[in-house]
Amino acid sequence: MIALIFASMALANQSEPAASAYPLLDPEAQARLESCEVDAARFDALMALDPQSFDQDFSGGWRPVGDKTGCERAAADLLIAYMDHSPHFNPERPGVIGWHAGQMLAMAGQVELAIPYFEAKRSGSPEWTPYVDATLAFMRRDRAAAEAARAELSTLRPSEEEIAARRQFLAENPQITMPDGYVEQPQNLSVVDGLLACWDQPYSMAYGGHCDD
Structure with missing residues (x-):
């Protein structure tokens, strides 16, 4: 049962709303x-x-x-x-x-x-961990560690099943824009590339590569 319900529903179900x-x-x-x-x-x-x-x-x-x-x-x-x-x-x-x-x-x-x-x-799928490592390296301004994590991530190509699932996701959610390479590249590789390309920028600009050349 949903923890927070309207008073009318609470009366109908004889139950008290959760405290805020x-x-x-x-x-x-x-x-x-x-x-x-x-x-x-x-x-x-x-x-x-x-x-x-x-x-x-x-x-x-x-x-x-x-x-x-x-x-x-x-x-x-x-x-x-x-x-x-x-x-x-x-x-x-x-x-x-x-x-x-x-x-x-x-x-x-x-x-x-x-x-x-x-x-x-940090722990997760084989492609998740290097993504986290790259993000942490960006936060700590450790470019060597970020590049090493990027190199590891780049070797983890998605399976054909995963590629098909990503295509289906885009087809079912046309309002959502994903970065270039989303379908066939390793997961979050484009995000890591954005962090490296915008190394001297804050995360708000570097995430997705939103910075000046």
Whole structure:
């Protein structure tokens, strides 16, 4: 049952709504959320989402907040709050929610705060680990380590099944734009190339290679 429900539904089901976690947030986090149009009611509704809806819905969950210029830190607040307070978050199966918290912190220029979230998600598939290593190397300005991670990642070509799945994903989600090479290159190789190409830029510009030549 969804943890947070409207009063009318609570009466119908003879169950009490879950207590709001919004008052538990740091006042600065509350202020950031308010400035990005996340009041207590919207916050509670987001905390009530299942992990898939909260993290992987490109038009819902935390992402519309993170897509607003200047709201990256508020998006990180949402992601961290979900891990801390949502009854639907399973720390044994965290997915990439913590990774996205690190990304949003890095997008907001909070590199030191971001690094532990990246480090916590280092283990994974053979192609995931070098991607994390490259990201951490970028944060620490260790270009040799980033290039070594990129070289490792470049050898991990996707299977034909994975290529077909990526093509299907693009066909089913025409509103989503993925970087060049998404279909046939190793996963996240283009992201790592962007970090290397924009080495002296902040993560917010280097992610995806959004910097001047």
